Amino acid sequence: MNKSSVIIGYSGHAYVIIDALYSSDGKNIFTSYCDAEEKIHNPYQLNYLGEESKEIIGKYNWFVGIGNNLIREKIISKFDHQNLLTIIHKTSIVSDKAMIGKGSFVSGNSTINALANIGLGCIINTGTIIEHECHIGDFAHIAPGAVLAGNVSIGKRSFIGANATVIQGINIGNDVVVGAGAVIINDIPDKCTVVGNPGKIIKQTK
Numbered sequence: 172m173n174k175s176s177v178i179i180g181y182s183g184h185a186y187v188i189i190d191a192l193y194s195s196d197g198k199n200i201f202t203s204y205c206d207a208e209e210k211i212h213n214p215y216q217l218n219y220l221g222e223e224s225k226e227i228i229g230k231y232n233w234f235v236g237i238g239n240n241l242i243r244e245k246i247i248s249k250f251d252h253q254n255l256l257t258i259i260h261k262t263s264i265v266s267d268k269a270m271i272g273k274g275s276f277v278s279g280n281s282t283i284n285a286l287a288n289i290g291l292g293c294i295i296n297t298g299t300i301i302e303h304e305c306h307i308g309d310f311a312h313i314a315p316g317a318v319l320a321g322n323v324s325i326g327k328r329s330f331i332g333a334n335a336t337v338i339q340g341i342n343i344g345n346d347v348v349v350g351a352g353a354v355i356i357n358d359i360p361d362k363c364t365v366v367g368n369p370g371k372i373i374k375q376t377k
């Protein structure tokens with residue numbers, strides 16, 4: 172890696188990403204951060220560069236460390252992706268036949284099995300299981316401990332809550348929120364919130 176790296180957003184989710192690379196390489200590849208304001212709390216001793224801009228993105232390898240799917244999408248979509256990193260924690264198991272999109276983060280102890288396809292700017296959080304041939308849409312977030320069985324499809328910007336389970340072959344639409352611990356046994360249309368076991372839709376926005 173010949174350029175130094177900047178992380179955009181510098182709070183809880185970014186700490187996990189920075190930490191992932193500390194544990195892989197024994198050193199921190201991020202030297203700087205961008206955020207709306209300089210942070211008083213600076214646990215990784217990074218330099219503050221101001222808000223993200225085309226000029227900064229041109230000079231650094233970059234990664235967006237923001238958990239909110241809409242904000243992450245907005246920032247990643249604004250810039251050229253040539254120097255956008257993909258970060259995979261060394262304790263995760265990723266099939267050689269899986270595809271991981273640029274700007275995506277695979278956290279520790281996750282498994283991504285054969286022919287799974289992870290889109291642009293996704294979060295595959297700690298200890299998740301993404302089974303064979305799953306398709307994860309751009310800017311989706313699979314929260315810690317969630318399990319997606321084989322051939323599940325998750326739409327863009329959807330959020331699958333901690334410890335949720337989606338059974339094989341299910342299609343989940345765009346902008347869906349699946350509650351923590353839910354068990355999804357039916358397809359879910361766009362823009363729904365679904366909770367419980369078996370998962371029931373409690374909200375749908377237009």
Ligand SMILES: CC(=O)SCCNC(=O)CCNC(=O)[C@H](O)C(C)(C)COP(=O)(O)OP(=O)(O)OC[C@H]1O[C@@H](n2cnc3c(N)ncnc32)[C@H](O)[C@@H]1OP(=O)(O)O
Nearest residue numbers: 314315331332333348349350351352353364365366367373
């Ligand atoms: C590293 C990290 O931290 S990643 C983040 C991981 N975080 C998570 O996984 C959290 C996921 N979020 C949830 O589960 C939330 O409760 C949500 C998004 C599903 C619902 O949030 P809201 O839209 O604010 O709904 P609200 O809290 O008003 O609850 C609505 C109803 O659903 C119920 N409900 C909410 N969440 C759940 C859930 N996970 N399981 C079962 N029932 C639930 C509530 O009890 C309430 O029921 P009632 O109407 O009978 O009183």
